[in-house]
Amino acid sequence: MTQALHPITFNKIMLSGNYTMFLLGTEEKNFAIYTEKKVGENIQNQLAQTPKKRPLTHDLIQNIFKGLDVRVLQVVITDVEDTVYFAKLFIEQTIGEQKTIVDIDARPSDALTIALTSDIPIYCTQEMLSKVVSVDH
Numbered sequence: 001m002t003q004a005l006h007p008i009t010f011n012k013i014m015l016s017g018n019y020t021m022f023l024l025g026t027e028e029k030n031f032a033i034y035t036e037k038k039v040g041e042n043i044q045n046q047l048a049q050t051p052k053k054r055p056l057t058h059d060l061i062q063n064i065f066k067g068l069d070v071r072v073l074q075v076v077i078t079d080v081e082d083t084v085y086f087a088k089l090f091i092e093q094t095i096g097e098q099k100t101i102v103d104i105d106a107r108p109s110d111a112l113t114i115a116l117t118s119d120i121p122i123y124c125t126q127e128m129l130s131k132v133v134s135v136d137h
Contacts (some may be wrong), residue, residue: 005076005123010116015040022112024077026124029134033077033085035109046117058113069094073101075111077124080131087111 011023011030020040022033042056055063065072073090080086087108092101115122124132 003125003127005125006129008077008122008124010112010122013040013043015044020109022109023135024122024124026129028129029132030136031132032135033108033112034083035107039109039113043113043116046113058110058117061114062118065091072114072118072120074120075106075108075115075122076103077108077111077122077128079125079128085128089114 006026008024008026011025014021015037020035020037024031070091070093073092075087075089077085077087085108087106088103089106089111090103092099
């Protein structure tokens with residue numbers, strides 16, 4: 001990715017009866033990403049380290065990464081069209097002395113879950129930041 005990236009801070013997650021809102025921010029502005037209610041419940045449970053009877057999809061992905069010696073480097077929210085956001089998950093795998101970095105298209109809610117539960121940095125592109133509507137928090 002050759003564009004300038006802006007670090008994003010995770011300000012809060014809010015659940016309503018029907019959806020989850022991620023409130024994120026840069027030095028320039030704050031913005032919200034909305035997703036399904038269950039996503040927020042899962043993230044809150046993971047951050048609180050609530051025991052689970054069986055792994056969730058994000059646990060499965062992280063277990064696969066661990067088994068393949070893959071390191072998650074960062075999440076980049078790349079664009080927004082209307083209210084639909086786009087993101088990429090950047091991963092690195094080392095095989096022998098060869099390091100490979102791959103960017104994977106991801107739903108922002110999935111990428112944010114992995115970022116928040118793995119403590120990896122979140123960024124956005126200048127293009128996305130210029131399109132997004134600022135919100136107060």
